[in-house]
Amino acid sequence: MALLWLLIFAGLCYFIGTGLARLGNTKNHEDILVDRINDCLPQTQCAQCDYPGCRPYAEAIAKGEAGINQCPPGGDNTIKALSELLGVEVIALNAAHGETKSAQVALIDEAACIGCTLCIPPCPVDAIVGSGKQMHTVIAEDCTGCELCIAPCPVDCIELVPAKPAATAWQHPAPRQLTQHQS
Amino acid sequence: MSSSAIHALPGGLALSAPMDAHIDATIHELDLQPSYYLPLINYSRTVLHPEVKSGDCVLGGEQLAPGVVAPTSGTLTEIRQHPWPHPSHTQVPTLVLESDGRDEFQQFTVIDHTQVGVEEILNRLENSAIHGLGGAAFNTANKIRRAYEHKNLTLIINAVECEPGINCDDALMQQHPSEVLQACNAIRQWLRLPSAVLAIENDKQTAITALRDDQTPDLTSIKITELPTIYPSGAESPLVQRLTGIKLQPGERATDAGVLCLNVATVLSIHDALMGQAAVDRIVSISTQSLQHSMNLRVRFGTPLKAVIEFAREHNTAIEAAWRSNTQTIRIGGPLSGFAMDMLNAPVLASTNALIVGKEHPLNEATACIRCSECATVCPVNLLPQELYAAAASEQLDTAARYSLDACLLCGCCDLVCPASIPLTPWFRFAKDATRQKQQSDAAAEVARLLSEKHSNRVQRRAIEKEQQEAARRAAAAQRQNSAQDIKAALTRVKNKRPGSGS
Ligand code: SF4
Ligand code: SF4
Ligand code: SF4
Ligand code: SF4
Ligand code: SF4
Numbered sequence: 001m002a003l004l005w006l007l008i009f010a011g012l013c014y015f016i017g018t019g020l021a022r023l024g025n026t027k028n029h030e031d032i033l034v035d036r037i038n039d040c041l042p043q044t045q046c047a048q049c050d051y052p053g054c055r056p057y058a059e060a061i062a063k064g065e066a067g068i069n070q071c072p073p074g075g076d077n078t079i080k081a082l083s084e085l086l087g088v089e090v091i092a093l094n095a096a097h098g099e100t101k102s103a104q105v106a107l108i109d110e111a112a113c114i115g116c117t118l119c120i121p122p123c124p125v126d127a128i129v130g131s132g133k134q135m136h137t138v139i140a141e142d143c144t145g146c147e148l149c150i151a152p153c154p155v156d157c158i159e160l161v162p163a164k165p166a167a168t169a170w171q172h173p174a175p176r177q178l179t180q181h182q183s
Numbered sequence: 184m185s186s187s188a189i190h191a192l193p194g195g196l197a198l199s200a201p202m203d204a205h206i207d208a209t210i211h212e213l214d215l216q217p218s219y220y221l222p223l224i225n226y227s228r229t230v231l232h233p234e235v236k237s238g239d240c241v242l243g244g245e246q247l248a249p250g251v252v253a254p255t256s257g258t259l260t261e262i263r264q265h266p267w268p269h270p271s272h273t274q275v276p277t278l279v280l281e282s283d284g285r286d287e288f289q290q291f292t293v294i295d296h297t298q299v300g301v302e303e304i305l306n307r308l309e310n311s312a313i314h315g316l317g318g319a320a321f322n323t324a325n326k327i328r329r330a331y332e333h334k335n336l337t338l339i340i341n342a343v344e345c346e347p348g349i350n351c352d353d354a355l356m357q358q359h360p361s362e363v364l365q366a367c368n369a370i371r372q373w374l375r376l377p378s379a380v381l382a383i384e385n386d387k388q389t390a391i392t393a394l395r396d397d398q399t400p401d402l403t404s405i406k407i408t409e410l411p412t413i414y415p416s417g418a419e420s421p422l423v424q425r426l427t428g429i430k431l432q433p434g435e436r437a438t439d440a441g442v443l444c445l446n447v448a449t450v451l452s453i454h455d456a457l458m459g460q461a462a463v464d465r466i467v468s469i470s471t472q473s474l475q476h477s478m479n480l481r482v483r484f485g486t487p488l489k490a491v492i493e494f495a496r497e498h499n500t501a502i503e504a505a506w507r508s509n510t511q512t513i514r515i516g517g518p519l520s521g522f523a524m525d526m527l528n529a530p531v532l533a534s535t536n537a538l539i540v541g542k543e544h545p546l547n548e549a550t551a552c553i554r555c556s557e558c559a560t561v562c563p564v565n566l567l568p569q570e571l572y573a574a575a576a577s578e579q580l581d582t583a584a585r586y587s588l589d590a591c592l593l594c595g596c597c598d599l600v601c602p603a604s605i606p607l608t609p610w611f612r613f614a615k616d617a618t619r620q621k622q623q624s625d626a627a628a629e630v631a632r633l634l635s636e637k638h639s640n641r642v643q644r645r646a647i648e649k650e651q652q653e654a655a656r657r658a659a660a661a662q663r664q665n666s667a668q669d670i671k672a673a674l675t676r677v678k679n680k681r682p683g684s685g686s
Contacts, residue, residue: 045631054635144627167224167275175606
């Protein structure tokens with residue numbers, strides 16, 4: 001009798017164990033999918049997709065709640081990468097979210113800055129340094145150009161400038177653009 | 184005559200200048216210019232910070248920014264946006280040096296390589312802004328530093344100059360054979376090598392004879408090796424393969440394999456720098472579009488292209504005629520490696536090895552690939568250009584990488600033979616740039632991802648902490664309220680129990 005109970009107990013343990021493990025695995029699968037979607041996103045963290053950052057948007061895509069065309073900084077490249085990853089069709093960027101711009105970084109006019117610190121909390125990558133009543137400055141290498149610090153500044157002393165000089169950012173164009181250009 | 188076996192090149196094309204070409208191997212000198220333009224950007228397109236300010240008076244040879252030295256004495260009048268010789272047709276911050284006409288130079292000591300360490304020598308090269316003069320304009324000190332660590336170092340002096348229309352090295356060797364050999368020998372001794380190879384294409388017989396006839400003693404150690412005239416034998420990886428048999432892997436540099444290839448004119452610049460002389464000029468070949476006529480001109484860095492063209496037009500009627508057929512654009516570099524340029528106030532830099540004037544033939548309309556594999560047959564590094572093209576044109580950068588886009592020399596052999604006139608090399612340039620851009624933005628995104636994770640974790644942690652504090656505060660308040668209520672209740676009870684109060 002005792003043996004029977006033991007067997008039943010062991011069986012229960014097994015089922016609960018594997019069930020739990022399976023639960024764990026499904027969660028992992030989802031996480032992996034979100035990670036891979038997130039890897040396609042440009043990490044600008046600008047919230048133009050209507051989610052509070054790239055990862056939340058990736059989560060929404062994974063759940064099927066958001067389309068793949070809501071990220072203006074990523075533009076066509078991100079849409080292409082997502083369509084390949086998820087096996088869905090390439091669609092045009094949804095213009096309601098904004099348009100793709102070339103890489104930019106924030107620059108604080110340090111003479112005009114009043115040191116109010118209002119620009120620090122919105123920065124998603126902690127690229128602004130400075131403390132109360134001190135002038136603030138942007139660590140250009142870390143800044144993603146998300147623009148979230150612009151609106152909070154009471155003296156409008158933050159502007160966006162191209163991330164790289166034109167000569168550095170330039171790339172050889174695709175030859176079909178060349179022929180179009182020539183004709 | 185050549186001392187070692189020459190390994191075969193898997194592809195390449197026999198390109199030479201037209202049989203009846205008139206190549207003027209005299210090295211003409213350009214007069215001192217009123218102004219020189221020195222772009223504050225290096226070959227990898229990093230913007231440089233000047234060590235001087237406008238208004239400063241400088242001497243020739245003085246360092247103005249990392250890798251930039253003054254080509255003569257004068258005043259720095261301004262730093263302004265100015266065109267530079269680059270296919271982007273962009274403007275970059277540029278130092279403007281107004282010459283004072285005295286052409287005075289800073290005095291440097293002579294470096295005796297037997298007395299000083301390698302670092303001191305490399306510092307001198309660094310401060311003299313020595314760059315490769317073969318076309319790519321790499322930082323020479325860095326290149327030597329990488330190679331120096333190798334135990335079995337091989338030194339190859341690259342005088343191959345395989346692209347038609349470029350004959351500045353040829354002119355240099357014809358005019359100054361002893362200086363060339365002495366400089367080569369000095370570098371060899373400095374690197375403590377028993378011998379070095381000077382590689383030259385066998386269509387440069389005048390230069391070869393001049394070198395061989397030179398009576399400078401102690402030159403048995405520089406082995407003059409003739410290569411068949413096959414383009415692009417002078418590119419680094421084909422050259423290393425031909426002379427050593429070592430096949431460089433995609434992305435591998437010759438210095439990684441212990442081979443140091445230095446362009447012959449660069450060797451002279453190195454020698455000058457060690458001898459305490461500033462190396463502030465280069466020889467530029469100027470040719471007509473047909474490559475029928477060519478001349479050579481010694482030009483200081485920073486000289487506007489316009490001044491070079493004007494001199495060539497004055498001294499060569501064929502160049503003048505070619506110029507009249509097209510006064511809008513010139514080509515910088517050779518017919519295969521070069522690019523069109525219409526901003527003629529851009530300056531000559533270390534990479535400006537040749538200029539071509541005249542009307543370019545319009546390109547044929549490209550048609551579909553017929554899979555003939557001609558392109559693969561001529562590719563000197565055994566790539567499959569047709570596959571690379573398919574990948575590049577559909578922007579499949581990963582596929583292009585699998586077909587070794589990295590190893591492509593952008594030599595243009597495949598374009599020349601393609602019966603469908605597909606602009607293969609322009610596609611490969613595009614794909615290489617797009618790949619580099621993608622790698623950079625991926626790396627930046629990874630940094631931003633980690634930073635934003637850190638940020639949101641911190642925000643979350645703060646929120647939880649705040650929540651906990653809030654909860655604790657609420658609990659304490661509730662506690663206080665409870666105890667206050669308890670007291671109140673007790674008081675009420677006591678009050679109620681008082682005799683007479685309940686009535
Ligand atoms: S829109 Fe902005 S926040 Fe949204 S995924 Fe794109 S970069 Fe990230
Ligand atoms: S500094 Fe401004 S633009 Fe740059 S990442 Fe921070 S909030 Fe965005
Ligand atoms: S919000 Fe504007 S004024 Fe305030 S610290 Fe930031 S940059 Fe300075
Ligand atoms: S351009 Fe590249 S692919 Fe074409 S032949 Fe040269 S090395 Fe080969
Ligand atoms: S040579 Fe031109 S047509 Fe022939 S396989 Fe190569 S790309 Fe295609």
